[in-house]
Amino acid sequence: MEQDLEKIGVTRNESGYYIYDTRMVLKQEYDKYTSEDFEVWKILYERQMANLPGKATQEYLHGIQKVNFVADKIPVFDEVNEILKKATGWQVHVVPGLLPNKDFFELMRGGNFCATTWLRTMEQLNYLEEPDMFHDVFGHVPLLTNQALCDFLRNLSNIALKYIDSEAAIEAVARLYWYTVEFGLIQEEAGLRIYGAGILSSSGETDYSLQSDKPQRVPYDVKHIIDTPYIKDRFQEIYFVVDSFEQIYESITEIEQYIDALVESELKSA
Numbered sequence: 001m002e003q004d005l006e007k008i009g010v011t012r013n014e015s016g017y018y019i020y021d022t023r024m025v026l027k028q029e030y031d032k033y034t035s036e037d038f039e040v041w042k043i044l045y046e047r048q049m050a051n052l053p054g055k056a057t058q059e060y061l062h063g064i065q066k067v068n069f070v071a072d073k074i075p076v077f078d079e080v081n082e083i084l085k086k087a088t089g090w091q092v093h094v095v096p097g098l099l100p101n102k103d104f105f106e107l108m109r110g111g112n113f114c115a116t117t118w119l120r121t122m123e124q125l126n127y128l129e130e131p132d133m134f135h136d137v138f139g140h141v142p143l144l145t146n147q148a149l150c151d152f153l154r155n156l157s158n159i160a161l162k163y164i165d166s167e168a169a170i171e172a173v174a175r176l177y178w179y180t181v182e183f184g185l186i187q188e189e190a191g192l193r194i195y196g197a198g199i200l201s202s203s204g205e206t207d208y209s210l211q212s213d214k215p216q217r218v219p220y221d222v223k224h225i226i227d228t229p230y231i232k233d234r235f236q237e238i239y240f241v242v243d244s245f246e247q248i249y250e251s252i253t254e255i256e257q258y259i260d261a262l263v264e265s266e267l268k269s270a
């Protein structure tokens, strides 16, 4: 795959980010999926679908039905996009892997959610360093049917692009993204539930995030999140709990105020 990408002008920089003209539309090459890919999707899908009822937010479980994900078929992006377009106007945008911040946020501002098309191997079922399609698609896509969450992402991208050259601002945005769409919990009437894709796509963290007595679970708080570094190589030590997706969307003004102030103090001390 790497070689094919080079042919069309896609390269990686020293940090491993993919560099290319993101206006170019990369395609999901469905006929290249192997029987192992289908098997991996099926195993992961069945394991999580047995695990998530009573643990994932209702909105996610409804979302899975809306986008028609099933065990026996790796999702076809064109079909998923038809559904998302009608639901929220968003779409899944094929990327080879991690993109530089500016490209990532520019795509997201336009309602394009970046997703890889490759799947982990059978040996990698439980741990991966870089997100694959099971994380990007199974984890994130069902909630892209939720308008408040999509609007939050679009607004967060605008803030990131306003301060794209400020390291402190981008780190703050990354933490907000991390502790909401990746590792967020939500308090529902029936109990505490998961909406973060990093948890929804990990069978181990699904139970740990809700049941373990090790991590802290605290109410959603913009300043607290901005002050909390995130953990990439093991389960989280703290989860932030929202009351609703509207709460996250409505916090955008507060987020912008904090980040404006952060950048101002960064400029003063420079």
Ligand SMILES: [Fe+2]
Pocket: 131, 135, 136, 140, 182, 197, 198
């Ligand atoms: Fe993700």
